[in-house]
Every structure is written in structure tokens, then in C-alpha cells.
Amino acid sequence: MSTLVLTFDNLGEASELERGTWLAGEPLGRHPSVTVAFPRLLEELDRHGLRATFFVEAINCELYPDVLRELVARGHELGAHGWRHEQWSRLSPGQERGVLARATTAFETLELDVRGFRPPGGELTPRTTALLVELGLSWCSPAGTASERRDGIAYVPFEWELVDAYHLMERFRSLRAQRGADPAPLSPAQLAKRLSATLSALPDAHGHRTLVLHPFLMLDPAWWEGVMDLLATLGELARTGRAAVLPGGEFASTLAPT
């Protein structure tokens, strides 16, 4: 059966702290993407019987430990997404090791089982795979197309085409231009239609596609409408047996060494 892997990236203020856009002195631990967007997202996932991987920055073990525990209690998977969304391909070897070790330790301290990693920015370094193995992780999800298992790690890549932020945000204008797409952002309605069509045209029987959504973007009521439609589409594909809709780690565990 074709597989659609459902993933969510980023939690709370982590990436704003990293980028330096979080106002100094602003209290931490009450970001609207967590207090407003998250509860209704979790409800909607339950309603459609969908489970997903949430790639979160490990600083959230300190900021939102109860939210992380709730995700797992509700049947979802947690994956690591840096400490506070460090642009992965720019890290020095020492920084990369330090950030990943700090992240895995933070999850262990809360006794949260984390086996997957998605590099913020989508690119691994030449050292990442060995580090993941060393730190006890078993799969990763960089930008790319081929799912495979090699060097002790399963790869469940994502395509930019299936990332909400890539289409909606000004910040990705140059990446869109670089990839030969229209540099202008799509409207939420345009994106919902496009993603729904892409997901409904299913991959080959043994193939997969990975959907990447960001809870902070769901604070826009127009895009939240689009997300609700998309989740309904995924729920329907799963219910009618046309596709398996899975968290990434579950799909990763089916990949044989190549």
C-alpha cells in the first residue's frame, strides 16, 4: 500500500529564540501556537484517527514538558528538531555534536522515547548519520526523495513541495525561485487545494510521501481551514484503505537495508 507520512515541525518560541526575533524579557512557555493552535490540532487528529510525528526543538523539554508528554500519551511520536532550531548545515562539527547530545539527554531526562531526527533547514551534514547512530537514534527525515535504510539509519525524506511553510512564507521566496517555482507565496486556499491534489495522487505501492505542517502557521484562520480539509482528506484515504497514513518512525521500521 502507498504510505503517507504525517509530520509536524517546530513548537513554541524555540525558532524565534534562535533567530533572535523573540523580544527580550517576553515570558517563555505560553506561545499561542502551543496554547491556541495545538489543542485544536490534537483534537482534529483524534477525530480523524490520525497519528503523526512531531519534530520538536528539545528546549521544549524545559518549556512545555506536559505538552510533550500529552503528545505521546495520545499516540503520537516525538522526533528531535535541534535544541532551538539551529540551521543544521551551518553547524561546526563540535556544535553539531553538542546540540544533538544536549537534545537527546533532555528527552531522556523526561523519559520520552525519541528515535527520529529532522534537521532544521532540511540538510544533514556529512557527520550526522554517524552521530545519530552513536546517540541511539534510528531514523531521520532530511529533504530528499528516496526512502531507504543505510549505515544503520532509516531515511524518510520530505519534499519541499509538501511543506506548508515553503509555499506560504515570504522567508522561502529565494528557495522557491532557486527551485524554479513561482517566487510569490500561495494563498492558504490555493495551498490547501494543491496539497490535497498532490496527496490524493498517491505514490507507488511501496513509495511514500511526507507531509510537513507547522502548528504556528495554523494561527491564521484561513490556513487552519485548509489544514482541517487536508486532515479530513488524509483520514478518508486511511479509512477507505487507499493509503496508510503513519508517523515517520512506523514507516521507517518497515524499511529494509538497501
Ligand SMILES: [Zn+2]
Ligand atoms: Zn523546522
